[in-house]
Amino acid sequence: MLKITDEEDVGKNEIEYLVIGYGSFGNAICKELKNNNAKFFVIDKNESKIETLKDENFDAIAGDILGDEFLKSIRIPDVVIVVTSDISANIAITEKLRKFYPNIIIFARASNDATKEELEKKGANNAIIPQKIVAKFVYDELKRLEKASHAKKLLETIKRTKNRMAIVVHDNPDPDALSSAITLKFIAKSVSVDSDIFYRGNIGHQENRSFVNLLDIDLKKIDESIIDIYDTVAFVDTVPGSNSPTIKSNIIIDHHQEENVLKTDFVLIEQYGSTASIMTHLVQDLDLKLPTEIVTALLYGIRSDTLDFTRNTTPADLTAAAYLYPLANSDLLKQISSSVLSTTTLNIIGEAIRNRVQKGSYLVSNVGFIRDRDSLAQAADFLLKLEGVTTTLIYGIIDGESIYISARTKDVRINIGDVLKDAFKDFGSAGGRNGMAAAQIPLGVFSNVNDKDSLIKLSEEAITKNFFKIVGVEDLDVER
Numbered sequence: 340m341l342k343i344t345d346e347e348d349v350g351k352n353e354i355e356y357l358v359i360g361y362g363s364f365g366n367a368i369c370k371e372l373k374n375n376n377a378k379f380f381v382i383d384k385n386e387s388k389i390e391t392l393k394d395e396n397f398d399a400i401a402g403d404i405l406g407d408e409f410l411k412s413i414r415i416p417d418v419v420i421v422v423t424s425d426i427s428a429n430i431a432i433t434e435k436l437r438k439f440y441p442n443i444i445i446f447a448r449a450s451n452d453a454t455k456e457e458l459e460k461k462g463a464n465n466a467i468i469p470q471k472i473v474a475k476f477v478y479d480e481l482k483r484l485e486k487a488s489h490a491k492k493l494l495e496t497i498k499r500t501k502n503r504m505a506i507v508v509h510d511n512p513d514p515d516a517l518s519s520a521i522t523l524k525f526i527a528k529s530v531s532v533d534s535d536i537f538y539r540g541n542i543g544h545q546e547n548r549s550f551v552n553l554l555d556i557d558l559k560k561i562d563e564s565i566i567d568i569y570d571t572v573a574f575v576d577t578v579p580g581s582n583s584p585t586i587k588s589n590i591i592i593d594h595h596q597e598e599n600v601l602k603t604d605f606v607l608i609e610q611y612g613s614t615a616s617i618m619t620h621l622v623q624d625l626d627l628k629l630p631t632e633i634v635t636a637l638l639y640g641i642r643s644d645t646l647d648f649t650r651n652t653t654p655a656d657l658t659a660a661a662y663l664y665p666l667a668n669s670d671l672l673k674q675i676s677s678s679v680l681s682t683t684t685l686n687i688i689g690e691a692i693r694n695r696v697q698k699g700s701y702l703v704s705n706v707g708f709i710r711d712r713d714s715l716a717q718a719a720d721f722l723l724k725l726e727g728v729t730t731t732l733i734y735g736i737i738d739g740e741s742i743y744i745s746a747r748t749k750d751v752r753i754n755i756g757d758v759l760k761d762a763f764k765d766f767g768s769a770g771g772r773n774g775m776a777a778a779q780i781p782l783g784v785f786s787n788v789n790d791k792d793s794l795i796k797l798s799e800e801a802i803t804k805n806f807f808k809i810v811g812v813e814d815l816d817v818e819r
């Protein structure tokens with residue numbers, strides 16, 4: 340029988356836990372404590388149980404903790420786990436222990452929300468309902484298995500490729516799209532399927548250019564006739580036809596809220612902050628070891644799509660980043676982010692700052708005639724940093740043919756894509772996702788206007804006023 344009355348025992352062999360009650364739950368806890376090399380002892384009223392415990396090499400004492408004499412005879416460690424099957428006894432024990440030992444930590448077993456509340460009122464630091472914990476564990480485990488089956492299904496779909504796989508990203512691809520594409524290429528390679536990455540548009544944003552160069556990403560301009568030689572087509576960070584080519588696909592991996600996504604062999608759409616997060620979880624589920632450049636690219640992709648975890652960030656984005664972070668190359672990460680700002684972009688941001696009109700938390704700016712539409716998005720992101728601004732809309736006239744609009748919001752209540760659709764659907768096309776949106780209006784609608792100044796004036800009427808009206812701030816004063 341264990342009795343800690345000898346002061347010499349105090350020190351490194353000090354008992355850490357006392358488990359009161361040795362039923363099936365208490366038994367499971369003791370095993371777990373033993374597995375973790377914790378020092379503990381058990382008290383139970385039942386002598387025969389104590390014998391069993393001793394057979395299992397646990398330190399144990401028979402006795403009733405509610406009896407004053409018995410309680411005085413033992414030394415109580417800092418943490419007590421009260422888990423008898425009699426919940427009213429647990430309440431009484433908790434109350435008594437708390438009275439004598441105000442500073443110890445007490446965990447107690449409850450049977451439902453009412454007894455949990457009662458136990459916590461009587462002094463338990465935390466009362467647990469075992470059934471609830473089991474249910475949560477089962478649910479989490481099911482989710483994990485379901486996710487692992489996604490990864491397996493993706494692999495099976497890729498494996499059916501006989502020739503090569505085409506990986507298609509959205510137009511003017513960004514770090515999220517590109518990092519996801521190289522990860523899918525890596526996954527395919529793991530099952531001996533070769534692939535090429537295709538894009539449309541341009542890679543104008545300096546950050547995206549340095550991303551492609553530093554990571555040595557091999558990209559091909561899409562030509563819809565070439566795509567015929569690829570027997571598997573995968574879309575990442577987009578779905579067919581949404582700012583990307585409308586071609587047949589076998590695989591779709593995206594994080595955007597898309598309506599009516601066509602059913603195909605493999606579709607995985609999670610409402611995460613980035614596709615890179617989805618790719619990271621797939622890689623984890625497949626137990627693949629990524630090369631450092633891809634790890635770094637994915638981490639960069641997550642950070643840039645979530646604006647450093649400030650936009651549409653979900654727990655899945657954080658766990659993906661936590662997995663990648665220690666494996667990434669921080670020098671490479673710095674090199675990508677410190678890419679130079681081109682003078683063109685700097686001038687456009689300058690123009691956007693000068694011409695800004697703010698009503699409430701909405702800011703609109705017209706940057707006039709420009710050549711690089713990526714700068715619009717950069718200006719929209721930049722002005723979002725202005726104090727009191729939650730939504731920005733920047734527009735410019737490109738190639739003398741179309742007005743391009745780029746909008747950003749950090750207000751989760753606003754679906755900026757819908758706002759642009761409402762405001763500009765009568766003139767051109769618009770769409771968006773996750774706090775980012777774009778629209779294009781052909782200048783044909785102002786075909787009778789020839790000089791640049793009138794064009795800018797007219798576009799101001801059509802865009803600035805229309806936007807403020809749609810978001811309901813038209814009557815507010817302009818902020819200075």
Ligand SMILES: [Mn+2]
Nearest residue numbers: 515576614644
């Ligand atoms: Mn994305």
